Amino acid sequence: MLLLLPVRLISLALSLLLLTGCAEFTAGWEGQPDRYNNTYAQSDFDELLGFGANMAKMSPSSRAEVCRTLLKRQKNSPGALIKLHLMVGRLLSDACGDIPKILYGVDSIPPRSLPDERMQKLVAIHTEALKRLQNMSRKLGSLEHKQKTVQSVLESKTVTGSKKNETRLLREKLEAIRSMEKHLDESGEAN
Numbered sequence: 001m002l003l004l005l006p007v008r009l010i011s012l013a014l015s016l017l018l019l020t021g022c023a024e025f026t027a028g029w030e031g032q033p034d035r036y037n038n039t040y041a042q043s044d045f046d047e048l049l050g051f052g053a054n055m056a057k058m059s060p061s062s063r064a065e066v067c068r069t070l071l072k073r074q075k076n077s078p079g080a081l082i083k084l085h086l087m088v089g090r091l092l093s094d095a096c097g098d099i100p101k102i103l104y105g106v107d108s109i110p111p112r113s114l115p116d117e118r119m120q121k122l123v124a125i126h127t128e129a130l131k132r133l134q135n136m137s138r139k140l141g142s143l144e145h146k147q148k149t150v151q152s153v154l155e156s157k158t159v160t161g162s163k164k165n166e167t168r169l170l171r172e173k174l175e176a177i178r179s180m181e182k183h184l185d186e187s188g189e190a191n
Helices: 004-025 035-057 060-076 080-090 099-107 117-190
Strands: none
Touching: 035 080, 035 117, 060 080, 080 099, 080 117, 099 117
16 A cells, blocks of 8 residues: 555646646637737747848849749738738838738738737738828829829920911011012112
């Protein structure tokens, strides 16, 4: 009996350790957030933030190449992380796609896919920045259209003005020729 007591104590201690480890491992399976999912979300956040920082250091041509690669990946496997990379990349390069499509893609990401509060804040900031960029692009397009209209009106006025000048010069030359003819006629009659 004395021998069985230490074996039972050791068995009991090992069982408790095993149960404690399993309980910690399965804590997130019942809808409770677990540290593994949070670590995964944090690594996504850190990776996305690093991606943006690295892309900001690149030349415009390198950024465009990264964007083309992201767009190809999106066609093959359209995941939330690719959409988020395109969102970050679009702020730095037009080659990352159309803003409305990117915003639609980001809006279609299920909220449960972004459990990290920092990631949610980053997405909110970048979404608003893209919306503002889109509005500025529209305003710029409208201003360019107005500028072309004004420029064409000015050009037509310049052409009209130059035609008036040409007409005036031609009249002056015609009057000079008539005056010369009249002078020649008078001098010919005098002889």
